[in-house]
Amino acid sequence: MPIGYCSKCSRIWSGNRCPVHGDPLETVGRLTISGGTPFLDDVPLARRGPDPFGEAIAFLNLAGFREGDLIQVTGMEGTLNGVRVIFIESVRASMLEGAS
Ligand SMILES: [Zn+2]
Numbered sequence: 001m002p003i004g005y006c007s008k009c010s011r012i013w014s015g016n017r018c019p020v021h022g023d024p025l026e027t028v029g030r031l032t033i034s035g036g037t038p039f040l041d042d043v044p045l046a047r048r049g050p051d052p053f054g055e056a057i058a059f060l061n062l063a064g065f066r067e068g069d070l071i072q073v074t075g076m077e078g079t080l081n082g083v084r085v086i087f088i089e090s091v092r093a094s095m096l097e098g099a100s
Helices: 052-062
Strands: 003-006 011-014 026-034 037-040 043-046 070-080 083-093
Touching: 026 043, 037 052, 043 052, 043 070, 052 083
Parallel strands: 043 083
Antiparallel strands: 003 011, 003 026, 026 037, 026 070, 037 043, 070 083
């Protein structure tokens, strides 16, 4: 079961949608970097552009995040070379950080 964050009720929930609002949840997970690709748990993170994964790493580093951080992202799901990815639009520290 995925974990997500609802910005309307400022809560973390299990699942894809907020059970209160029905809104899609922001994706929450741990950042790892492998082979030049950043992952949120097992889902690759990308940015639109000629170097989607390299630009995603630069975007995350610029925002102050490093491998092992718990983060929550907003973005659009899509595919790159047939692989499901998240095109991130914003990132922030996960609300789960204090609870872990
Ligand atoms: Zn909600």
